[in-house]
Amino acid sequence: MTTTAPPRPAAAPQPPARPSAGARAWGLWLRWWRRLTAMRTAIVLLFLLALASIPGSLLPQRSLNQNAVRQYYADHPSLAPVLDRLWAFDVFGSPWFAAVYLLLFVSLVGCVVPRLAEHVRALRAAPPPAPRRLLRLPDSGELATPLPAPAALDVVEEELRVRRYRVVRRSGRDGSADPAGSSGMELSAEKGRLKETGNLLFHLSLLALLLGLAGGKLWGYEGSILVTEGRGFCNAFQQYDTHSSGALVDSEDLTPLCVDLVDFQATYEEDLTAASFTADITYGGPDDEGVPTTIGVNDPLRLDGDRVYVTGHGYAPRFTVTLPDGTAFTDVSAPFLPDDQATLASQGALKLPDLGAGAEDQLALEGFFAPTGLMQGGVLTSIDPRPLNPQVAILAYEGYLGLDSGLPQSVYSLDASQIERGRLTEVGGANLSVGETLTLPDGTAVTFTGVDQFAALQFSHDPGQVWVLTAAISLLTGLLALLLVRRERVFARAAPSPGGGTVLSVGSLTRGGGESATSFAELTGRLRAALDERSPTPSAPSPGGATPEPEVPPRDR
Structure with a gap:
C-alpha cells in the first residue's frame, strides 16, 4: 500500500526588504546634493548673494567707518540695536552672508566639475x-x-x-x-565646441572670482590716515585713524613701509571745481632712505600687492601758544575736517594736554577754518577752496580733556561730556587772520601763524587683486564665446x-x-x-573619339 504525502502549503510572499537607515540617509543626502548642485540653485544663490549685499551698500559698515555707525545709533536709537543684532553694520562678515557665499561656491563646484569632465570626453569623441x-x-x-x-x-x-x-x-x-x-x-x-568651452570658462572664472574676493578679504587689510605736510606715517594699525583687516591677518604680517608727505598741490578750474590733487611723497622701509615719487587720485603708489591712494585733502591751521612764563609751543597744528567740499570750510580741534603742570591745566582750541574768509553778518564763511585769505574762528577751553580716561574720543573734536560736566571751561574766543593773536585771561597768547595742507592717504593690501583681475578677464572671454559662437x-x-x-x-x-x-x-x-x-558633362564622346558639333539655331548661323 502506497501513501501519498500531503502537499506542502505554498510559502507566503515575503515583503520587500526595507533599506537600512544608512542607505536611507545616503539616498537623502544624494538627493539634496543633486538639488544643491543644479544650475537653477546656483542662479538662485547668486541672486540671494546680490540681494544680501544691498544692506552693506545702504547702511554704514563698521569695517569702513565706525563714526558713521555711531552717528546712526544717535539718529536711530531704537532701530539701530535691532539692525546690529542682524549684523546689518557688518554685512560682509555676517554668518548669513558667509553661508550664502559658501553655498554658492559649493553649488558652482558641484555643477561645473562634472560638466567639465563630460566636456573633456566630448572634445575627444x-x-x-x-x-x-x-x-x-x-x-x-x-x-x-x-x-x-x-x-x-x-x-x-x-x-x-x-x-x-x-x-x-x-x-x-x-x-x-x-x-x-x-x-x-x-x-x-x-x-x-568653443561655445560649451566658453560656458565652462565663464563658470570656472566665476569660481576663481569668488576665491579671489574671499582671499582678499581674509588676507587683506587697509588703513586710512590724515597726513599733514612735513609729516608721515608707517604701516602699523596703531597709527591709522581707521583700519580694517581680514580674519587671517596678524600685525606681524604688515608690509614694513613708511610714507612721508613732502608737499601737496591742489589745482582748480575757473568754476572752482577740483582739477587735480597730487602729493609729493617719499617711501621706503623704516630704516631706509626714502624714495621720492608723486601720486594722485587715480595714480596711486603701487608696490607688490600694496597701494597708497590719495582720497582727499584739507587744511591744518598752525598756532603758536605762548604761556605766561614765556614758554612757547611753536607751529602746533591739527587737521580741520571739511564741512563743505565746494569751499573747504572746515571744523576741527587742537588739543594741548602738556601745557600745564596738572591734568586740570590742559588747553584746547575748537573752531572753524575758512581758506578764503569773508565776514557776512558777523559770521565767518568761506567763498573759495584756495587759501587766498585764511581765517579761523576759535574758542579756547581750559581744564581736563579726558584723554587718559580710557574712553575713546575723536581726535578731530572735543569731548562734549567734559564740557557738560564743567571739566572744560570756555575762556575766550576770537576771529583771527594770519599773524593775529588771542590773549586768554591768564595771559596765555594764541597766535594764528598760518596753514598747512593735509592729504587723506589710504594704504591697501589686497593679495587677490591680480587673481580677481585675471578671473574677470577670463569671465568676459567665456561670456563672449558663449554668446557669439x-x-x-x-x-x-x-x-x-x-x-x-x-x-x-x-x-x-x-x-x-x-x-x-x-x-x-x-x-x-x-x-x-x-x-x-x-558632375560629368551631359554629352558623351562618340565611339570614334570625336565630339559631335553642337547644333546651332538657324538664326545664329
Whole structure:
C-alpha cells in the first residue's frame, strides 16, 4: 500500500526588504546634493548673494567707518540695536552672508566639475552618427547628383572642412568608422565646441572670482590716515585713524613701509571745481632712505600687492601758544575736517594736554577754518577752496580733556561730556587772520601763524587683486564665446537614386548665434554648385573619339 504525502502549503510572499537607515540617509543626502548642485540653485544663490549685499551698500559698515555707525545709533536709537543684532553694520562678515557665499561656491563646484569632465570626453569623441530619419531635422533637404555615393560625400567633406568642421565618415547605419574614407555612405561633422568651452570658462572664472574676493578679504587689510605736510606715517594699525583687516591677518604680517608727505598741490578750474590733487611723497622701509615719487587720485603708489591712494585733502591751521612764563609751543597744528567740499570750510580741534603742570591745566582750541574768509553778518564763511585769505574762528577751553580716561574720543573734536560736566571751561574766543593773536585771561597768547595742507592717504593690501583681475578677464572671454559662437552639426547620407546617380540627404542642427535656416541655405547652395562642378558633362564622346558639333539655331548661323 502506497501513501501519498500531503502537499506542502505554498510559502507566503515575503515583503520587500526595507533599506537600512544608512542607505536611507545616503539616498537623502544624494538627493539634496543633486538639488544643491543644479544650475537653477546656483542662479538662485547668486541672486540671494546680490540681494544680501544691498544692506552693506545702504547702511554704514563698521569695517569702513565706525563714526558713521555711531552717528546712526544717535539718529536711530531704537532701530539701530535691532539692525546690529542682524549684523546689518557688518554685512560682509555676517554668518548669513558667509553661508550664502559658501553655498554658492559649493553649488558652482558641484555643477561645473562634472560638466567639465563630460566636456573633456566630448572634445575627444567623434561627432555622433547621422540620425536614422535625417529629413526630420528642422533644417534638411535632398540633393540629386549623377556622381557616385563616395564621390558625392567627398564633395561634402571637402566643403565642410573648408568651413572648419570636424568630419567623420562612417559606413552606413551601423555607425562604424570607415578608415579608408572612400566607401562610406554617411558623414557627420560639427563645429562650435568653443561655445560649451566658453560656458565652462565663464563658470570656472566665476569660481576663481569668488576665491579671489574671499582671499582678499581674509588676507587683506587697509588703513586710512590724515597726513599733514612735513609729516608721515608707517604701516602699523596703531597709527591709522581707521583700519580694517581680514580674519587671517596678524600685525606681524604688515608690509614694513613708511610714507612721508613732502608737499601737496591742489589745482582748480575757473568754476572752482577740483582739477587735480597730487602729493609729493617719499617711501621706503623704516630704516631706509626714502624714495621720492608723486601720486594722485587715480595714480596711486603701487608696490607688490600694496597701494597708497590719495582720497582727499584739507587744511591744518598752525598756532603758536605762548604761556605766561614765556614758554612757547611753536607751529602746533591739527587737521580741520571739511564741512563743505565746494569751499573747504572746515571744523576741527587742537588739543594741548602738556601745557600745564596738572591734568586740570590742559588747553584746547575748537573752531572753524575758512581758506578764503569773508565776514557776512558777523559770521565767518568761506567763498573759495584756495587759501587766498585764511581765517579761523576759535574758542579756547581750559581744564581736563579726558584723554587718559580710557574712553575713546575723536581726535578731530572735543569731548562734549567734559564740557557738560564743567571739566572744560570756555575762556575766550576770537576771529583771527594770519599773524593775529588771542590773549586768554591768564595771559596765555594764541597766535594764528598760518596753514598747512593735509592729504587723506589710504594704504591697501589686497593679495587677490591680480587673481580677481585675471578671473574677470577670463569671465568676459567665456561670456563672449558663449554668446557669439554657434554650435553646429551637419549630417549627410548618400543613397542610390532609382534613375541612376545618387540622392544626397543633408541635415543640420544649430544652437545659438543667429538664423539657422539662412546658414543651411547657404551651405546647400555651395554644395549644389560644387556637385554640379564635379558632375560629368551631359554629352558623351562618340565611339570614334570625336565630339559631335553642337547644333546651332538657324538664326545664329
